[in-house]
Amino acid sequence: MTDTPINLDELRERIDHLDGDILRLISERAECAKQVAEIKTKADPDTVFYRPEREAQVLRRIMALNKGPLDSEEMARLFREIMSACLALERPIKVAYLGPEGTFTQQAALKHFGESAISLPMAAIDEVFREVEAGAANYGVVPVENSTEGVVNHTLDSFMDSSMRICGEVVLRIHQHLLISHNTRRDKVSRVYSHPQSFAQCRKWLDAHFPSAERVPVASNAEAARLVKSEWHSAAIAGDMAAKLYDLEKIAEKIEDRPDNSTRFLIIGNQDVPMSGEDKTSIVVAMRNQPGALHDLLEPFHRHQIDLTRLETRPSRTGVWNYVFFIDFKGHCEDPVVEAVLEEVRLRAAELKVLGSYPMGVL
Numbered sequence: 213m214t215d216t217p218i219n220l221d222e223l224r225e226r227i228d229h230l231d232g233d234i235l236r237l238i239s240e241r242a243e244c245a246k247q248v249a250e251i252k253t254k255a256d257p258d259t260v261f262y263r264p265e266r267e268a269q270v271l272r273r274i275m276a277l278n279k280g281p282l283d284s285e286e287m288a289r290l291f292r293e294i295m296s297a298c299l300a301l302e303r304p305i306k307v308a309y310l311g312p313e314g315t316f317t318q319q320a321a322l323k324h325f326g327e328s329a330i331s332l333p334m335a336a337i338d339e340v341f342r343e344v345e346a347g348a349a350n351y352g353v354v355p356v357e358n359s360t361e362g363v364v365n366h367t368l369d370s371f372m373d374s375s376m377r378i379c380g381e382v383v384l385r386i387h388q389h390l391l392i393s394h395n396t397r398r399d400k401v402s403r404v405y406s407h408p409q410s411f412a413q414c415r416k417w418l419d420a421h422f423p424s425a426e427r428v429p430v431a432s433n434a435e436a437a438r439l440v441k442s443e444w445h446s447a448a449i450a451g452d453m454a455a456k457l458y459d460l461e462k463i464a465e466k467i468e469d470r471p472d473n474s475t476r477f478l479i480i481g482n483q484d485v486p487m488s489g490e491d492k493t494s495i496v497v498a499m500r501n502q503p504g505a506l507h508d509l510l511e512p513f514h515r516h517q518i519d520l521t522r523l524e525t526r527p528s529r530t531g532v533w534n535y536v537f538f539i540d541f542k543g544h545c546e547d548p549v550v551e552a553v554l555e556e557v558r559l560r561a562a563e564l565k566v567l568g569s570y571p572m573g574v575l
């Protein structure tokens with residue numbers, strides 16, 4: 213900016229002018245995306261249009277270039293929506309998520325793919341897997357771990373039986389609120405509905421503020437929000453999306469016991485994602501039931517200085533899979549060091565499956 217405007221009219225004139233520029237530039241960008249789609253289709257009629265590694269690079273670059281006054285996350289969110297619209301112009305994509313509408317998983321799906329993706333609620337985690345496997349949705353979004361409550365076992369178990377690949381991750385800060393409907397008597401709340409995970413995340417707060425209210429676990433926080441709509445003595449614990457969807461009032465905000473409460477979600481699909489520069493890999497390994505098995509498994513990672521970010525054990529469901537470990541680590545399976553480690557692990561394991569290499573969550 214060269215000269216400093218002095219009054220409201222001048223400032224608004226400048227904003228109109230800038231909006232015109234932004235509009236022109238977004239349209240030019242969208243034209244480029246259309247041409248990208250033509251090139252992709254010419255190269256391969258069965259091409260995939262969504263490119264997670266490229267999207268992660270675009271967002272990281274924007275965050276690095278940003279000099280304010282908007283903060284980098286906010287700026288990246290705006291670009292997230294621009295890219296989402298550009299992708300929809302290339303080919304609209306369908307995303308199945310663990311529903312119903314108004315869940316944190318839907319919020320994660322929108323955060324990752326933007327508002328232009330078509331989101332389809334599913335009743336259970338294995339339905340999300342099936343929908344993507346059957347090709348009815350291009351991608352799926354499922355929760356995998358919460359910082360307070362730990363791992364989501366259904367998701368890990370679904371990977372054991374599935375050929376789905378992990379194409380991305382998204383981490384969502386989870387804020388829980390106590391919600392009531394417009395006809396709830398706030399001094400007479402005797403029952404609280406929520407998902408068991410959400411109850412666990414707000415246990416201390418509930419003990420302190422509603423020690424004698426009945427706690428009724430339901431299948432999702434969105435379902436909890438739906439139920440309080442018609443009950444004058446009930447409240448629900450749920451997030452912003454459910455509050456908005458069912459037009460509920462927040463009587464207490466951010467009631468989660470831990471301020472850093474967050475949930476990690478995985479994006480599942482059928483594609484192998486190239487390197488983005490900052491990637492993670494997820495594997496599942498079966499070890500034989502013998503002393504030192506876990507040490508043998510982890511030793512190559514330690515020797516090659518590969519950073520493990522998560523290690524979970526699940527009971528095996530067949531004789532071969534005595535111990536089943538889910539491991540996440542930093543790096544991409546096309547990186548030669550990671551390739552060497554995986555080769556060593558493969559020799560020591562009864563079975564090894566790479567679930568996918570994918571960009572580390574950006575937003």
Ligand SMILES: O=C(O)C(=O)C[C@]1(C(=O)O)C=C[C@@H](O)C=C1
Pocket residue numbers: 245248249261262263264266267270294295296298299302
């Ligand atoms: O670069 C591409 O492959 C594009 O299709 C363009 C674009 C974008 O808008 O920047 C859109 C969708 C892809 O998922 C990645 C990026």
